Amino acid sequence: MKYSTKDIENILYKYLPIEEGYQRAVIEAMNYSFRAGGKRLRPMIMKLVYDMFAIEEKLDLIGPFMAALEMIHTYSLIHDDLPALDNDLVRRGLPTCHAKYGEDMAILAGDGLLNFAFETASKAFLACPGNVAVEKAFVSLAKRPGIYGMIGGQVLDVAMSGKPLDDEQIDFININKTAALIVCAMEIGGLLGGADETDCENLGHIAKCVGLAFQVQDDILDIIGDEEKLGKPVKSDEKNAKYNYATVHGLEEAKCYVMEMSRKAIMMIKDIKASNEDARQQLMELVNSLINREF
Amino acid sequence: MKYSTKDIENILYKYLPIEEGYQRAVIEAMNYSFRAGGKRLRPMIMKLVYDMFAIEEKLDLIGPFMAALEMIHTYSLIHDDLPALDNDLVRRGLPTCHAKYGEDMAILAGDGLLNFAFETASKAFLACPGNVAVEKAFVSLAKRPGIYGMIGGQVLDVAMSGKPLDDEQIDFININKTAALIVCAMEIGGLLGGADETDCENLGHIAKCVGLAFQVQDDILDIIGDEEKLGKPVKSDEKNAKYNYATVHGLEEAKCYVMEMSRKAIMMIKDIKASNEDARQQLMELVNSLINREF
Numbered sequence: 405m406k407y408s409t410k411d412i413e414n415i416l417y418k419y420l421p422i423e424e425g426y427q428r429a430v431i432e433a434m435n436y437s438f439r440a441g442g443k444r445l446r447p448m449i450m451k452l453v454y455d456m457f458a459i460e461e462k463l464d465l466i467g468p469f470m471a472a473l474e475m476i477h478t479y480s481l482i483h484d485d486l487p488a489l490d491n492d493l494v495r496r497g498l499p500t501c502h503a504k505y506g507e508d509m510a511i512l513a514g515d516g517l518l519n520f521a522f523e524t525a526s527k528a529f530l531a532c533p534g535n536v537a538v539e540k541a542f543v544s545l546a547k548r549p550g551i552y553g554m555i556g557g558q559v560l561d562v563a564m565s566g567k568p569l570d571d572e573q574i575d576f577i578n579i580n581k582t583a584a585l586i587v588c589a590m591e592i593g594g595l596l597g598g599a600d601e602t603d604c605e606n607l608g609h610i611a612k613c614v615g616l617a618f619q620v621q622d623d624i625l626d627i628i629g630d631e632e633k634l635g636k637p638v639k640s641d642e643k644n645a646k647y648n649y650a651t652v653h654g655l656e657e658a659k660c661y662v663m664e665m666s667r668k669a670i671m672m673i674k675d676i677k678a679s680n681e682d683a684r685q686q687l688m689e690l691v692n693s694l695i696n697r698e699f
Numbered sequence: 700m701k702y703s704t705k706d707i708e709n710i711l712y713k714y715l716p717i718e719e720g721y722q723r724a725v726i727e728a729m730n731y732s733f734r735a736g737g738k739r740l741r742p743m744i745m746k747l748v749y750d751m752f753a754i755e756e757k758l759d760l761i762g763p764f765m766a767a768l769e770m771i772h773t774y775s776l777i778h779d780d781l782p783a784l785d786n787d788l789v790r791r792g793l794p795t796c797h798a799k800y801g802e803d804m805a806i807l808a809g810d811g812l813l814n815f816a817f818e819t820a821s822k823a824f825l826a827c828p829g830n831v832a833v834e835k836a837f838v839s840l841a842k843r844p845g846i847y848g849m850i851g852g853q854v855l856d857v858a859m860s861g862k863p864l865d866d867e868q869i870d871f872i873n874i875n876k877t878a879a880l881i882v883c884a885m886e887i888g889g890l891l892g893g894a895d896e897t898d899c900e901n902l903g904h905i906a907k908c909v910g911l912a913f914q915v916q917d918d919i920l921d922i923i924g925d926e927e928k929l930g931k932p933v934k935s936d937e938k939n940a941k942y943n944y945a946t947v948h949g950l951e952e953a954k955c956y957v958m959e960m961s962r963k964a965i966m967m968i969k970d971i972k973a974s975n976e977d978a979r980q981q982l983m984e985l986v987n988s989l990i991n992r993e994f
Contacts, residue, residue: 429854430850563724
């Protein structure tokens, strides 16, 4: 079985809140942004790593975490697009959350999604009460998107906007702002699938390489990408005077970096002791596709 | 032993992140708002309820949850004060987070605190791995502040700003926007202290009464309070044309309502099977003080 984006969405959508009650307005805004497309890369990676290790599929265990991580990713986009931050009106070819529902509702929708992510993940406690691996997965879900992960990277990105960045700072931003959620996806997939400590550590290294490749490819596409395929305006880094790997080191070096990181990741994926070869194969294809993607 | 606000703060402050590293800017903003005072009502209530039941005090179990709930309360104030929402520049006699650190940093500081709350609470898993009561406490921490709790109440409050509210809507706002976090405090205190299911249910009823009394007293103080004692401008509900229990039913009826809710809560607290009478006594005094408070 090979997962399509649609297959992953079919799992995720089951966990969305129903648009009813007095809080309907915020749920509509949350679901609008959640359903606005995207590659579903993080839950896809989580599921593939889970499948690599799991003897028996427990969807009521991995499903809540897949949905939770995608909710966290979505909230971060909603808040990132706000006027006080990137001030973007279009994403994935659609109006951003605040452009459609107003700034007040977009702030609350972001808060709602971040909070609902933990509420959703906590459903896994009901499926497996008293299970330490689930608790560890929760620790990862709480840590990686936070101030020592994604938010930490965003803060430096915001604070240094328009100012030159050195390599250490670019690395810090890419590792935290982007790679942290990929690390989270692989860690949780491994933990819930039953990977041992060494495997989990290796998954962390793999995820870091994948995240770095993904972010630098993003920087490259912002320079040479096709606005229509990307679903958002290009040259936004130039417009916002943002320094990143591609603008600092140039296109050719950036392309080499993406290739190198992906190659390293794939080599390490080959070495993982996995019981499910199909899942390993699709994970490697997925990483490969990140190099050649146009959106 | 009787807790002062300072005693509770001594517990809470241990869990604050250190202001260092590339993410320093956001941590400063988070800690500034967290340290800006307040009654520490929610963690105080949580600790008193915990003490009522717990045979032996485990501070590494209850401490993370006390800090987490106060972080969630603080984030909600930071985002509530933003220009797109209440647009308040002063709180507790100090500049609000965005007035001091800018709107971008205030959005990230709020996100950071909400996320760090769950990261902090997850430390309790290390203190007691595989413990179902801790997992249930986590479920409460994720549910009560969310779209089916605090955020749900905020949404109706924001959506109806300036429009007349009926009693059902006022109740919905007060139960969710304010009482939900008090319910969370009592539920978690009970769960971690070892209360049984009936006790936990009763604690929920008590907390709802306390929360409703607290909110309506807030509405009253907005009409007749002393700006200096409150540390924030009064008549803000009038200014923002906000309907609430006190503006709709009048001052006298509102005062009766606060008395009635507090009386009910105290009667129920008396009936709880608790092992620690001192804690019960202070909890009753605390509820009583909510009726007579001037700030």
